[in-house]
Amino acid sequence: MAVCIAVIAKENYPLYIRSVPTQGELKFHYTVHTSLDVVEEKISGVGKALADQRELYLGLLYPTEDYKVYGYVTNSKVKFVIVVDSSNTSLRDNEIRSMFRKLHNSFTDVMCNPFYNPGDPIQSKGHQTAQTHLPGNF
Amino acid sequence: MEDGRMRVKCNFSGDQKFLENGRCVSKLESMGFRVGQGLIERFTKDTPRFKDELDVMKFICKDFWTSVFKKQIDNLRTNHQGIYVLQDNKFRLLTHLSAGKQYLEHAPKFLAFTCGLVRGALSNLGVKSIVTAEVSVMPACKFQVMIQKM
Numbered sequence: 001m002a003v004c005i006a007v008i009a010k011e012n013y014p015l016y017i018r019s020v021p022t023q024g025e026l027k028f029h030y031t032v033h034t035s036l037d038v039v040e041e042k043i044s045g046v047g048k049a050l051a052d053q054r055e056l057y058l059g060l061l062y063p064t065e066d067y068k069v070y071g072y073v074t075n076s077k078v079k080f081v082i083v084v085d086s087s088n089t090s091l092r093d094n095e096i097r098s099m100f101r102k103l104h105n106s107f108t109d110v111m112c113n114p115f116y117n118p119g120d121p122i123q124s125k126g127h128q129t130a131q132t133h134l135p136g137n138f
Numbered sequence: 139m140e141d142g143r144m145r146v147k148c149n150f151s152g153d154q155k156f157l158e159n160g161r162c163v164s165k166l167e168s169m170g171f172r173v174g175q176g177l178i179e180r181f182t183k184d185t186p187r188f189k190d191e192l193d194v195m196k197f198i199c200k201d202f203w204t205s206v207f208k209k210q211i212d213n214l215r216t217n218h219q220g221i222y223v224l225q226d227n228k229f230r231l232l233t234h235l236s237a238g239k240q241y242l243e244h245a246p247k248f249l250a251f252t253c254g255l256v257r258g259a260l261s262n263l264g265v266k267s268i269v270t271a272e273v274s275v276m277p278a279c280k281f282q283v284m285i286q287k288m
Contacts (some may be wrong), residue, residue, distance in 0.1 A: 074179070074182070075178075075185060075188065076178060076262045076264070077264050108179045108180050108183055111176050111179040112176040112179065114176075
C-alpha cells in the first residue's frame with residue numbers, strides 16, 4: 001500500500017505531496033527529498049546502457065528497512081516518487097508501473113488546465129481524487 | 139483650429155494602434171507559450187526520453203508539428219551552435235491568405251501564437267529559447283529558434 005505520493009517539479013521543489021496521515025509527514029518529506037539524489041543519478045545515467053536511459057519508469061530507487069521508494073521521470077523533467085510499505089510484498093512491479101501511469105495521466109490533465117500556472121503547487125480536486133483511486137492506495 | 143485638433147487626434151491614435159498591435163502580438167505569443175507547455179506534456183507521455191537537443195528539435199519538427207498542423211516541418215537547418223531554422227513551405231495558418239505581397243505585412247500576427255507554441259514546448263522539455271518567425275514568400279515561413287544557454 002502506497003504510504004506517500006509526491007510530484008516534484010523540474011527545479012526540485014515539491015508540487016504535490018500526500019502521505020498517509022497517521023505517520024509523520026516530515027519523515028516522508030525527508031525520504032522523498034533524499035530519493036531525488038538517486039533520481040538525478042539515474043537520469044544522468046553515467047556508464048549505463050542507452051536502453052535504460054530512454055525509459056521513463058526508474059524502478060526501485062532504494063529500499064529502507066520500513067519502506068521502498070520508486071521513481072518515475074517525465075520528459076518534462078517532472079519527477080514522481082511513490083513510497084510503499086515494505087511489509088506489503090504483494091505489490092508487483094506492474095502494479096507500481098500502472099500507478100505511475102495513472103499519476104502521469106492526472107498530472108497531464110492538471111498541466112492542460114488553463115487556470116493552472118506551471119510551477120504552482122497542485123491544488124486540483126480532480127488530481128486528489130485520482131490519487132485516492134490508485135490501486136491499494138489510502 | 140478644428141482641423142489642427144483633428145490631425146493631432148489622428149496621429150495619437152496611429153501610435154496607439156502601433157502599441158496595441160505590439161501588445162496583441164506579445165499576448166498571443168504568451169498564450170501560445172502556455173498551450174505549448176500543456177501540449178508537450180500530453181504528447182510526450184508515452185515517448186522515451188530524449189537523448190539531446192537535436193533529438194528534441196527533431197521531435198518538434200516531426201511529431202509535434204504533425205499533431206498540431208497535420209504535416210511535418212519541411213526543412214530543419216542548424217549551425218550546431220544553438221541556432222535552428224525550421225522551414226515550413228506551406229504553413230497551415232497562412233494558406234488561406236492569398237499568396238503574394240498583399241498581406242505580407244499582416245503575416246506576423248498569424249505567426250505569433252505558433253512562435254509561442256514552439257517556445258513553450260521547448261521550455262517544458264528543458265530547453266530555454268527565443269523563437270522568431272519571418273515570412274518572405276507566402277505561404278512559406280521560417281521559424282528561427284535561438285537556444286539560450288542557462
